[in-house]
Amino acid sequence: MNGPVGGSSQPLLHVSAPPHIRQNESVPTIMLSVVIALVPAFAASIVFFGVRALALVLVCVTATVGTEAALCRLFRRPLSTGDLSAVVTGLLLAFMLPPGLPYWMAAAGGVFAIAVVKTAFGGLGGNLVNPAAAARAFLMVSFPAAMTAFTPPVNGTLFGLSRALDGVTSATPLVYFKNAMATGNFHPLDLQDAIGSMVLGNTGGCLGATSGLAIFIGAIFLLYRGIIRFRTPISFIGSMFVLSWIFNGTGDIFSTEAFIIPLYQVLGGGVMLGAFFLAADPVTSPMTPVGRVLFGTGCGIITFVIRKFGGYPDGVCWAILLMNFCVPLLDRHLRPRRFGERKQRE
Amino acid sequence: MFRSLGFRGGIHPPRDKNSTAESPIEVMPSPERAIVPVLQHAGPAARILVRRGDKVRVGQSIAEPSGPDSAAVHSPVSGTVISVGDFPHPRGGRGLAAEIENDGADTAVEMSGMDKPWNDADPMEIVERIRACGVVGMGGAGVPVQAKILPGAVKPAETLIVNCTECEPLATADLRLVKEHAVEILTGALIIRKVLGAKRALVAVDSGPGGVMPCLATACKKPEFGDLTLAPVAPKYPQSEEKILVRTLTRREVPPGGTCADAGCVVLNAATVFAVARAVLSGIPLYERVLTAGGPCAAAPKNLLVRVGTPVSAVLEHCKTDMKRARKVVMGGPMRGVALAELDTPVIKTTYGVFAFESLAPAVQQYNCIGCGRCMRACPMRLVPAYLRRFVDKNMIDEAAQWGIADCIECGSCAYVCPSKINLVHYMMLGKHRLAALAKGEAA
Numbered sequence: 001m002n003g004p005v006g007g008s009s010q011p012l013l014h015v016s017a018p019p020h021i022r023q024n025e026s027v028p029t030i031m032l033s034v035v036i037a038l039v040p041a042f043a044a045s046i047v048f049f050g051v052r053a054l055a056l057v058l059v060c061v062t063a064t065v066g067t068e069a070a071l072c073r074l075f076r077r078p079l080s081t082g083d084l085s086a087v088v089t090g091l092l093l094a095f096m097l098p099p100g101l102p103y104w105m106a107a108a109g110g111v112f113a114i115a116v117v118k119t120a121f122g123g124l125g126g127n128l129v130n131p132a133a134a135a136r137a138f139l140m141v142s143f144p145a146a147m148t149a150f151t152p153p154v155n156g157t158l159f160g161l162s163r164a165l166d167g168v169t170s171a172t173p174l175v176y177f178k179n180a181m182a183t184g185n186f187h188p189l190d191l192q193d194a195i196g197s198m199v200l201g202n203t204g205g206c207l208g209a210t211s212g213l214a215i216f217i218g219a220i221f222l223l224y225r226g227i228i229r230f231r232t233p234i235s236f237i238g239s240m241f242v243l244s245w246i247f248n249g250t251g252d253i254f255s256t257e258a259f260i261i262p263l264y265q266v267l268g269g270g271v272m273l274g275a276f277f278l279a280a281d282p283v284t285s286p287m288t289p290v291g292r293v294l295f296g297t298g299c300g301i302i303t304f305v306i307r308k309f310g311g312y313p314d315g316v317c318w319a320i321l322l323m324n325f326c327v328p329l330l331d332r333h334l335r336p337r338r339f340g341e342r343k344q345r346e
Numbered sequence: 347m348f349r350s351l352g353f354r355g356g357i358h359p360p361r362d363k364n365s366t367a368e369s370p371i372e373v374m375p376s377p378e379r380a381i382v383p384v385l386q387h388a389g390p391a392a393r394i395l396v397r398r399g400d401k402v403r404v405g406q407s408i409a410e411p412s413g414p415d416s417a418a419v420h421s422p423v424s425g426t427v428i429s430v431g432d433f434p435h436p437r438g439g440r441g442l443a444a445e446i447e448n449d450g451a452d453t454a455v456e457m458s459g460m461d462k463p464w465n466d467a468d469p470m471e472i473v474e475r476i477r478a479c480g481v482v483g484m485g486g487a488g489v490p491v492q493a494k495i496l497p498g499a500v501k502p503a504e505t506l507i508v509n510c511t512e513c514e515p516l517a518t519a520d521l522r523l524v525k526e527h528a529v530e531i532l533t534g535a536l537i538i539r540k541v542l543g544a545k546r547a548l549v550a551v552d553s554g555p556g557g558v559m560p561c562l563a564t565a566c567k568k569p570e571f572g573d574l575t576l577a578p579v580a581p582k583y584p585q586s587e588e589k590i591l592v593r594t595l596t597r598r599e600v601p602p603g604g605t606c607a608d609a610g611c612v613v614l615n616a617a618t619v620f621a622v623a624r625a626v627l628s629g630i631p632l633y634e635r636v637l638t639a640g641g642p643c644a645a646a647p648k649n650l651l652v653r654v655g656t657p658v659s660a661v662l663e664h665c666k667t668d669m670k671r672a673r674k675v676v677m678g679g680p681m682r683g684v685a686l687a688e689l690d691t692p693v694i695k696t697t698y699g700v701f702a703f704e705s706l707a708p709a710v711q712q713y714n715c716i717g718c719g720r721c722m723r724a725c726p727m728r729l730v731p732a733y734l735r736r737f738v739d740k741n742m743i744d745e746a747a748q749w750g751i752a753d754c755i756e757c758g759s760c761a762y763v764c765p766s767k768i769n770l771v772h773y774m775m776l777g778k779h780r781l782a783a784l785a786k787g788e789a790a
Binding site: 013014015016017018019020021022023025026027029030083122123124125126229282283284285286287288331335336337338339340341 | 359360515589593602604674675676678684685689703711715717718726730732749753756761762763764769771
């Protein structure tokens with residue numbers, strides 16, 4: 001389609017379909033912006049979990065980029081690592097892993113994300129589900145013990161409480177909450193106490209998912225750049241908040257704890273990371289505005305249901321995966337009204 | 347005060363109009379050899395009237411309309427027809443054209459206004475005059491003006507919109523024309539309004555800085571133009587598209603497959619209305635037009651009054667274009683223009699710009715669609731280009747038709763914003779082409 005043409009008497013001119021000017025934004029600039037937006041959360045993970053966080057991130061990124069390069073080589077395709085999407089997948093995967101996870105497991109997750117979830121479905125843009133979320137799910141079911149063994153932050157406690165709890169070795173704020181609600185051993189003051197640490201991220205949890213503040217700073221950058229759209233994350237977080245406020249388990253929706261609990265639910269676990277970086281991933285989320293709202297709300301509802309009734313303390317990853325499968329359906333049935341379409345029927 | 351209006355979708359490409367916005371229209375010398383295609387409009391080609399060896403004068407009809415939606419073609423120079431044959435055509439490929447050698451004398455046929463003032467003339471007489479002068483829409487496809495305004499043949503229009511917006515980047519031809527010939531253009535508007543019997547006439551104008559709004563606002567204050575209403579619209583691409591303009595100004599949407607007449611509107615751009623005024627007031631056929639020439643490779647970009655049939659090479663040479671740097675020559679604007687394969691291609695009635703570019707956009711490096719939806723948000727027709735591309739790519743033409751590929755106005759907004767640099771307009775054109783072929787096959 002593009003190629004020089006022309007006779008012998010004139011210079012060779014390039015011929016192509018219009019337009020002949022293009023915006024500067026491209027896939028690599030988008031991916032680079034996502035990487036930049038993940039820097040605050042990366043920094044937070046190193047502050048809270050030390051050098052091991054850095055090492056895990058390096059392992060994951062090496063695994064994803066290396067797998068992509070190797071597969072391009074194997075299938076004799078042009079090297080596609082330059083679009084930086086494998087870097088983003090590696091970073092996001094690392095951010096969803098517990099800090100103490102053995103390196104080889106993290107690497108296995110990275111290989112799975114690229115080889116099975118992305119390349120097997122056609123590479124960039126072809127994957128049905130988010131590679132990082134799918135890889136985390138793969139690791140969850142393959143290595144459940146290692147994936148739920150959390151180490152406390154370097155200078156903090158697992159639950160972000162100012163006092164240590166006795167007899168609990170590996171847990172996160174969400175695990176604490178689930179157990180407390182199940183046993184009736186519920187301390188609203190504990191929750192309130194923990195919120196501050198949870199905003200900063202000084203609690204037990206996955207590498208880059210604990211610090212709501214750091215994630216939010218990165219998200220603001222992406223929203224400002226127009227790379228993620230606000231509808232998906234807002235409806236995800238919003239529906240999570242509303243559901244955990246109404247069904248807060250205390251039987252009263254206007255007490256102080258009725259508002260602390262949803263805050264706790266939104267800041268705990270992977271909601272922030274999931275809403276802004278996984279659910280808002282363009283490839284695996286709908287294009288249409290209504291589709292995005294439904295997608296985000298669906299993620300919120302499923303996460304809430306898993307947290308409340310399911311066996312896992314957190315359900316963000318599963319919720320996103322399930323909703324990913326609905327994307328083609330949402331896009332197909334919620335396409336925008338064509339110019340002049342409704343008026344014609346009148 | 348004026349309220350400027352916009353529309354959903356669209357883009358804001360760099361306007362890049364500064365290099366020529368202040369350059370007055372310059373008359374370009376007539377070409378030594380004019381190549382005059384018989385197809386310079388939408389609709390069937392005109393029937394050629396001259397043969398090799400015929401002497402022609404400026405303004406002489408050399409091809410007659412072959413039907414009600416065809417347009418006459420006139421000689422832009424005086425001289426001898428040296429051949430009638432296939433020449434490079436601005437829409438790509440080749441087409442029938444008369445090659446006329448200029449004798450340099452510029453001997454013209456007799457041209458005069460109508461017998462009585464236009465406001466006393468019969469509308470049919472005015473339409474006949476416009477038809478005889480071969481006036482076509484000069485901003486886009488080139489629909490013959492009589493086909494748009496002929497009383498009885500078209501739906502009665504409530505609103506006439508004179509499109510003085512020029513949303514293509516780099517293009518300043520209409521801007522200069524409005525600045526220098528506002529009175530003629532507004533008179534043309536009154537003439538067409540009379541023919542149409544339209545209730546109102548709007549003069550659509552770009553509300554952005556450096557535009558023609560102040561100049562038109564002054565002109566519209568004159569008592570004779572009291573019936574014309576200035577209608578500022580937001581400076582956004584593709585605001586100048588007629589369906590978009592109708593939507594912006596009247597809130598009516600032209601139904602899929604329809605024309606502006608279905609929304610009770612007739613849209614003509616400034617250059618067209620100017621040509622109408624010249625035809626009706628002075629009897630001058632459409633054999634020359636104003637265009638912006640230059641682009642990034644030109645040392646002296648200009649607004650030129652160019653005879654139809656002038657080869658692009660001569661136009662580019664006239665504005666001192668460095669052809670060693672030029673990798674792409676575009677006829678029309680950077681958003682919608684056709685990239686030319688041959689520099690012999692002549693300027694025609696619809697050529698509003700000729701630009702030489704160094705860059706090869708669309709970029710060579712393309713990526714897979716990442717489903718970001720930017721194309722969908724940019725589409726002023728509210729289509730989903732990403733899905734349409736997928737359908738066309740897989741030859742699912744029925745599906746593409748259901749998703750409205752025929753509505754596409756090929757404005758290029760989708761491809762402009764696409765971060766994967768996919769040639770979306772190419773797919774839309776291909777899809778429409780296949781759809782038309784299918785429809786033809788079914789009809790046969």
